[in-house]
Amino acid sequence: MSCASKKYVSLMNKVLDQEATEQEKQVLFEHLATCDECRVHFNELNDSTELLRRLTHPQLPAAFTKSVLDHLPPDKRNVIRKWGSRHPVLTTVAICALPMSLVVIGARRQTRDRSGYALVKVSGDQT
């Protein structure tokens, strides 16, 4: 492409970017009418971008959204409530575990008491 055409290439870009003024458009199109080289160049640029524009926009499968949701970290607000309703038995066990453990610990203490100084205390009571 010759040096003089460089000016027209930048005009072509302006027109293709839809940033050319009416006057600039006129200058370009008047030149294109007389210059085969530039006309071919401009048409080729136009055709190339037209091919891009006409590429199809394929749709994602309907299951896509659900698949995204399945990969999100669990919803913090509902995590305890949801877990509870999904595992009722485990929830009951968990709820009961606290008083149960207290009972077990208490019972152990009592056994230890019986074998240890508690005896002294009992004998003290009897005297």
Add this chain to the structure above:
Amino acid sequence: MDQSEKRLIKKIRKGDQQAFAELVERYKNSVFAICLRMVGNAQEAEDLSQEAFIRAYNHIDQYDHERKFSTWLFRIATNLSIDFLRRRKNVVSLDAVVPSTEGLSLNAMLPDEGEQPEDRIVRKETEEMVQGEIKKLPEKYRSAVVLKYIEDLSLKEISEIMEIPVGTVKTRIHRGREMLRKNMMAEGGGRA
């Protein structure tokens, strides 16, 4: 940004996943189109789209609600696609062969409006040719061209997505366009 979207994002920040599902529905095909044209493979593009949405959800706190949500989302999708391409560069490409379009002039490859069933094969070949040409563009030209011609975004939006000045976007689009033209001529019209 429209009000319904602002409301949705408020809910998402509180952890409402149903609100997020609405945003996914709204933008999934645009995100997919960007990824597809960037990487050129539907399965990989679907995986990247999914990753883009998961990232958006996990980093919703970083989203500046004064700006368009789509700008932020498209930036995530574009960056993920570019990262993917860089990783893939280190792996031997199996699909480097570009489909031949010998004997077809560019104009003949433009699909008609009222398409006949038998034209579908031609259109498929055209799509493969165009996708092959996009693939040849360097990443920085490719993303500018894809955002401009596939998503039909303004130069300003593209500059916000790519975080570069509008002037740089223009240069990249001009160079990308010129490369496409040259390559398409060499592949198709040039030999016709």
